[in-house]
Amino acid sequence: MVKGRRPERGNIVALLGAGYRSRMSAVRHASFAPHVAPDTRLLLLGSLPGARSLAEQQYYAHPTNQFWRLLGEVIGQPLAALPYDDRLAALRAARVGLWDVIRTAERHTSSDSLIREIEAHDLPALVATLPDLRMIAFNGGKAAAIGRRQLSAQPDGITLVDLPSSSAANTLGFAAKLERWLRLRMALAK
Numbered sequence: 141m142v143k144g145r146r147p148e149r150g151n152i153v154a155l156l157g158a159g160y161r162s163r164m165s166a167v168r169h170a171s172f173a174p175h176v177a178p179d180t181r182l183l184l185l186g187s188l189p190g191a192r193s194l195a196e197q198q199y200y201a202h203p204t205n206q207f208w209r210l211l212g213e214v215i216g217q218p219l220a221a222l223p224y225d226d227r228l229a230a231l232r233a234a235r236v237g238l239w240d241v242i243r244t245a246e247r248h249t250s251s252d253s254l255i256r257e258i259e260a261h262d263l264p265a266l267v268a269t270l271p272d273l274r275m276i277a278f279n280g281g282k283a284a285a286i287g288r289r290q291l292s293a294q295p296d297g298i299t300l301v302d303l304p305s306s307s308a309a310n311t312l313g314f315a316a317k318l319e320r321w322l323r324l325r326m327a328l329a330k
Contacts, residue, residue: 169194170244174266175228176237181274182327184211185263187282188242190307198224199238204308207279210321211236215328234328239266241278241286263290273298275327280305299327 171188192202200207201224208227212219215234219227231238245258267273276291276298278284284302294300301324304310304317 171240174239180237181235183237186279207306214324275299277301
């Protein structure tokens with residue numbers, strides 16, 4: 141390293157040592173209560189709220205997460221432009237529920253790839269309380285892997301759908317994500 145020059149990113153990692161991330165302490169995070177009603181037809185399941193969502197106590201609070209835009213297109217309402225409580229009211233009116241597959245877990249950052257020591261929610265118990273449920277959709281690969289394992293005996297008459305993650309970490313473009321997310325409308329059709 142030349143004196144007076146900032147080291148490049150790769151050099152910083154080399155200076156700190158390859159295991160620098162492992163020395164950061166993981167924090168145990170817990171998910172929110174489910175946002176469902178007995179007449180819920182579509183249940184969207186994420187993995188675990190990220191740091192911003194936990195800080196604000198709101199599902200999908202990070203402004204770069206496309207969840208509210210995507211779901212707004214599904215139900216035909218501009219959810220992203222609404223205050224949080226109005227978003228939840230609009231979902232309730234559209235018969236859409238939200239929850240996460242993970243009850244608690246350890247994680248260094250908001251990345252799903254860094255989730256460890258998972259304690260999953262009892263999804264079959266929740267599903268049993270939703271007699272009108274037609275579809276369960278998993279927002280991202282981690283949610284799908286854990287949720288499908290929990291629901292290995294697929295409930296009768298309920299379609300399971302894997303969605304591309306709404307997170308900005310998923311670099312798939314909005315239009316490509318939306319194409320897959322629009323399949324959720326089937327659950328809401330009268």
